[in-house]
């Protein structure tokens with residue numbers, strides 16, 4: 001059938017047409033056929049795709065507090081990430097106390113970022129909720145990316161700090177948390193003081209290693 005549902009397996013004459021077919025199929029599955037799809041330089045544009053392409057790691061923040069409800073909304077979104085058996089192994093800490101921020105900042109070479117962020121969100125894997133190490137860590141990655149996208153969509157900037165994992169036990173000890181919680185990342189959050197930074201990705205054609 002021309003134009004619907006055939007995009008994934010057909011030889012492509014143009015990348016955009018291919019994407020168009022995929023998008024149309026999803027829209028039709030939801031019972032809401034999309035008649036017009038905006039096309040930007042990135043390709044087809046939907047709110048989710050726009051957020052994915054716009055989001056950047058933000059490392060410079062305004063000296064402004066962030067409403068707790070906004071953070072809670074982002075955490076709620078993050079908690080809707082998929083997980084194996086829906087085991088939801090993620091746990092979040094919220095840190096605004098300057099003394100605790102200082103202590104956490106001392107555990108990473110990215111101390112300036114941590115100190116200038118309005119809120120730090122150490123994100124933990126609860127090993128007692130786990131059933132398969134690989135799948136649980138994959139779920140944590142999905143949760144963290146969902147958190148970053150949600151924060152971005154709420155007008156906040158954030159960066160995923162992984163370098164601090166070299167001191168993951170110390171992070172847990174500072175907050176006096178139980179051993180079953182394993183640090184996966186600290187997300188530094190605040191209102192961005194610099195925006196519009198560029199980033200780059202490999203062309204998608206280089207990433208597809210089998211297509212038949």
Ligand SMILES: Cc1cc2nc3c(=O)[nH]c(=O)nc-3n(C[C@H](O)[C@H](O)[C@H](O)COP(=O)(O)O)c2cc1C
Nearest residue numbers: 055056057058059110159160161162163164199200
């Ligand atoms: C697992 C992981 C660890 C990261 N650790 C750090 C970090 O310790 N410090 C930092 O500034 N950025 C860190 N980042 C952010 C990456 O540097 C950033 O996502 C990448 O350069 C692409 O830039 P973009 O997010 O602006 O597109 C980390 C990202 C991931 C996924």
